[in-house]
Amino acid sequence: MRKIIGWLLLGLGAFLLVTALLATLWVPAQLERTPLDVDTKTYLSGTAEKYNPTLGETEDLDVKATSTTQADADSSDDDVIVWVNTTCLVIDEGDVPECVEADEPLKRLVSVTTDVFATGRNDALAVNGKYRHPGAEEKEGLVNKFPFDTEKKDYPFWDGMLGAPATAEYVGTETLDGLETYKFHILLEEEPVDEIIAGTPGVYSQDKYIWVEPRTGGIVNQEQHEIRELEDGMLLLDLNLAFTDEQVEKSVAEAKDNKSQLNLVTKTVPVVAFVVGLLSVLVGAFLVFAGRKRSGA
Structure with missing residues (x-):
């Protein structure tokens, strides 16, 4: 009986040691990839000073934005994910929905854009080639x-207007509701652009802060101040926009959950499997070989 238990412990220990090895060397590469079932909405709100061509002057507005991001699983593969993103910015007036038609009687639409692009599922860097949508830049x-x-270093981050x-x-590092984040800053000052509005060149400035949960790379908060002007200095848009409080709370909660699950599989499981596996092998070997020595004597 002692010998049988010894062999069982040896088998269990070997299994756990192999599990620890796989969880250390193979599993992270499989799990540290953006999933192909992403379908999220991000809500932002703020204020804008916008030129009204009808009035011939700028007006101060309350605005809100909804950014819808979906993964195109059929066009993606093991290494690259294709995204479809639609962002709608509307005047936050009355019971306005997330987005409105351009010909809506109340004229509450500021802008709506749709973008299709691809990124690496691990490094998040843009991928072009066969993944680039026809007509997309x-x-x-x-x-x-x-x-x-x-x-904790600088990264290149795509700017569509630029x-x-x-x-x-x-x-630096900043804690949001108990979650450690890395804070990044993007600053563009009076950059010339070919099209500030359709067919018209202009000048563009951007002052943006992004808070990132480093384990997963997810953005949990964002604040930006954007200015668009014609070349002669005429103001078209002065926009201050940030994640809503509810959005930050939701993003932080999701980041905590995703981080915990990832750390459980890639850090906790390998350590526990290695320790228990090693102890099982040592105890199993002792029971088997000590029994053999006793039989020989």
Whole structure:
């Protein structure tokens, strides 16, 4: 009986040691990939000073934005994920829905854009080639999230108005509702752009802060101040926009959950499996070989 238990412990120990090895070397590469079933909405709100061509002057407005992001699983694969993103910015007046038609009688639509792009499922960097949607511009750098295991360094982050990546500068660590985040800053000052509005060149400025949960690379908060002007200095849009309080709370809760699950499988499981597996092998070997010595004597 002693010998049988010994062999069972040896088998269990070997299994757990192999599990620990796989969880350390193979599992992270499988889990640290953006899932293909992403379908999220992000809510932002703020204020805007917007030029009204009908009045011939700027007006102060309360605004809100809804950004819908979906993964196109059919166009994605093991290494690359294709995204469809639609962002709608409306005047927050009356019982306005998330988005309205351009010809709505109350004229509450500020802008609506749709973008299709691809990124690496681990490093989050833009991917072009066969994944680029017909008619879409080529992108560089990060687009909608940061990589798994984000580092305390600067990253290139795509800016659609600029048509090029801007530098997301790492500026420090900040805790949001108990969650450690890395804070990044993007600053663009009076950059010339080919189209500030359709067919018209202009000047563009952006002052943006992004808070990132580093283990997963997910963005949990964002604040931005954007200015669009004509070349002669005429103001078209002065926009202040940030995640709503409810959105930050939801993003932090989801980031905590995703981080815990990832750490459980990639850190806790390997350590527990290795320790229990090693003890099982040692105890099993003692029972088997001590029994053999006793039989020989």
